[in-house]
Amino acid sequence: MRIVVTPDSFKGSVTADAAARALAGGWLTRRPGDDVRLIPLADGGEGTVDAFAAALPEAERRTVTVPGPDGRPVTAVWLALPDGAAVLELAQSSGLPLMAAPDPLGAHTYGLGAVARAALDAGATRLVIGLGGSASTDGGTGALRALGLRLRDTRGRELPLGGAALADLAHVDTGELLPAPPGGVQLLVDVTAPLAGPAGAAAVYGPQKGAQPADVTLLDAALRRLAGLVGGDPDKPGAGAAGGTAYGLAALWGARIVPGATTIAELVGLPDALADADLVLTGEGRFDETSLTGKVVGSLLAAAEAAGLRVGVAAGQVSGPVPGSVSASVSLVELAGSVEAALHDPARWLTEAGAVLAGRLGNEQMSAVGC
Known part of the structure; x- marks a missing residue:
């Protein structure tokens, strides 16, 4: 049998x-x-890299040290596939278990962007990114800032990292943002939440990351402010994945949001x-x-x-x-x-x-x- x-x-x-x-x-x-x-298998969260590695033994594991969601260094693994694609997992660089203590307002995804940058520097022509287990609600801005995005307030000052800082966002500068790889970027998600609102990233998942009611209100308004300046499709199912990281990478980097479990199963x-x-x-x-x-x-x-x-x-x-x-x-x-x-x-x-x-x-x- x-x-x-x-x-x-x-x-x-x-x-x-x-x-x-x-x-x-x-x-x-x-x-x-x-x-x-x-x-x-995996659905885009913890275990995504391992699922690909088990199914594709010819793939090569690469290790990189990056800032974690609270700024402390963490070691993350990404997978280089024979066809030039790289598989990344947000949970390894920006996941909630990496936090010394919950910080729903200040936690960020900068480490994810640093891993993506390392993969691009190594020659990756396509990125497959598992989004799950995030510690933050920053709309993916931390990851994008590691890739060259600049965010400033009304006085032209660089914003600090973290979702709460987006409440003061006034200028989005993409002039130094690295281009997406030629083969594109796939975002593997396991939720259908939009970016903001009662079913959005802050309201539904913020409390799991330590957000109190007032924090949820602040983060939701900050994400709405980001969307108002960036555009894109904040209401797309899955845009709220990983604290809105799916939205940010889709709107500013042209990434494609796909269902994680079925996509990984096919791949x-x-x-x-x-x-x-x-x-x-x-x-x-x-x-x-x-x-x-x-x-x-x-x-x-x-x-x-x-x-x-x-x-x-x-x-x-x-x-x-x-x-x-x-x-x-x-x-x-x-x-x-x-x-x-x-x-x-x-x-x-x-x-x-x-x-x-x-x-x-x-x-x-x-x-x-x-x-």
């Missing part, structure tokens, strides 16, 4: 690649003769793998109703259903009713007995989950195909 193992990362606990290996290992303890293919060859598969295993940290709204597992379920494949899901926690497109699900917390135990050794419990799913699905699948 041919099995495709294609999980997302379990955020803050285990990478998608490690999760895939653990699930596959558990499955093979019960069914050692099966043909198991690993395709770890790493998942459709072809599903066409040859008998069964699919996937997983994520928490499986609930939000999993079905553009996330990795939801996108995978749709693709598997279209291909007529049964799906087993392993998740840290399973919350709410499990959709009919899932043939079997396993909660690591239930296996381990507690959240703490599951987090202490996620690889162990993912391996156990793989074995449980093999027991539940393997024999059923063989019966279904008449073996």
Whole structure:
């Protein structure tokens, strides 16, 4: 039997690649003769670079040190693909876990722009940028400033970094902004939020980054001010991704906003793998109703259903009713007995989950195909 193992990362606990290996290992303890293919996935957030690296072993990892979202240096990895493209991940340079303490008004994306600049300096002809897990709400202006953008107030003074500073924005100078690479820029997003308003970057995601109600009001007004001076399409679905970084890069650098989960799946060859598969295993940290709204597992379920494949899901926690497109699900917390135990050794419990799913699905699948 041919099995495709294609999980997302379990955020803050285990990478998608490690999760895939653990699930596959558990499955093979019960069914050692099966043909198991690993395709770890991501939706544009944490694990995007790893997903591409696992699927494209000929790609080369490059490391660069850049200012993190609070200015302290961080080390980020980008991936150089054989066709000249570079894969970047905002979470590695400007992600919320990199902050010593939340700073919703001052955190910035300068590090992302510095990584992009390093990739361009190395000869990248196309950029694929995963946007997810951002610490800031700066409309991508930090990243663009690392690429040469200049932002000034009414007196001509350079603005400080951070989203709150955009409230004083008066002049946008693109004269020194590096051109986008000839192959363009793809932005992988996992949300459909617009830039501003009640469903926008500040209102919906600002509180996750430490923003209080007054901070949300200030940041939303600052993003509106940016859009008023820059133009573009602030209402485009996904423009609010990563604190509005998608909007800024689209409006000022011509980047294209695309759904992260489905785009990554296509780029790493998942459709072809599903066409040859008998069964699919996937997983994520928490499986609930939000999993079905553009996330990795939801996108995978749709693709598997279209291909007529049964799906087993392993998740840290399973919350709410499990959709009919899932043939079997396993909660690591239930296996381990507690959240703490599951987090202490996620690889162990993912391996156990793989074995449980093999027991539940393997024999059923063989019966279904008449073996």
